Amino acid sequence: KAGVTQTPRYLIKTRGQQVTLSCSPISGHRSVSWYQQTPGQGLQFLFEYFSETQRNKGNFPGRFSGRQFSNSRSEMNVSTLELGDSALYLCASSPTLDGEQFFGPGTRLTVL
Amino acid sequence: AQSVTQLDSQVPVFEEAPVELRCNYSSSVSVYLFWYVQYPNQGLQLLLKYLSGSTLVKGINGFEAEFNKSQTSFHLRKPSVHISDTAEYFCAARRGAGSYQLTFGKGTKLSVIP
Numbered sequence: 001k002a003g004v005t006q007t008p009r010y011l012i013k014t015r016g017q018q019v020t021l022s023c024s025p026i027s028g029h030r031s032v033s034w035y036q037q038t039p040g041q042g043l044q045f046l047f048e049y050f051s052e053t054q055r056n057k058g059n060f061p062g063r064f065s066g067r068q069f070s071n072s073r074s075e076m077n078v079s080t081l082e083l084g085d086s087a088l089y090l091c092a093s094s095p096t097l098d099g100e101q102f103f104g105p106g107t108r109l110t111v112l
Numbered sequence: 113a114q115s116v117t118q119l120d121s122q123v124p125v126f127e128e129a130p131v132e133l134r135c136n137y138s139s140s141v142s143v144y145l146f147w148y149v150q151y152p153n154q155g156l157q158l159l160l161k162y163l164s165g166s167t168l169v170k171g172i173n174g175f176e177a178e179f180n181k182s183q184t185s186f187h188l189r190k191p192s193v194h195i196s197d198t199a200e201y202f203c204a205a206r207r208g209a210g211s212y213q214l215t216f217g218k219g220t221k222l223s224v225i226p
Binding site for chain 2: 004031033035042043044045048056058090092094099100101102103104105106
């Protein structure tokens, strides 16, 4: 069974631009969560989706948004990029609300 | 709110020696506890988890952890480390059923010295 896929793996943007990251969960998984990983703040929760509904959102500004499609694939969008948005963005999928989370390899975003 | 504290940011250890990576959590509600490993340029891989039941949890790659409710700890141990165990390890907590938002510790970098 294929794992969680994240595209692109690497991305370079400049301040003020916007970016969309994609996550394809493991087949059959209905839950997707997103995390931001930075050297200073560590791993921080962004949002979680289950069956196209956002169930929870972390403490991030409104520039960070996401959605989940009917096939469980998820996207997150960051608008008006700032230097501090440079990070590894990790997506995790789970088969159920309480199930184990399986992480993808992440998308490395660099904002110049 | 819950928080997770990993007491050591870096742990060097010689190959074949035992290792313990420490993790404390705070929560006013029951928690589920996890240890993840991250190799360079990769995502997180689950090592083991504590949901309920036996306080000694065995995971992959020879790792185990013990849940101690009175000390609010969930330390990770391995009796004999290998070079391939060099990686960053994250302790994480999650509230009980209904939410899978993980709260992570800052991570511990384990360096195995040949």
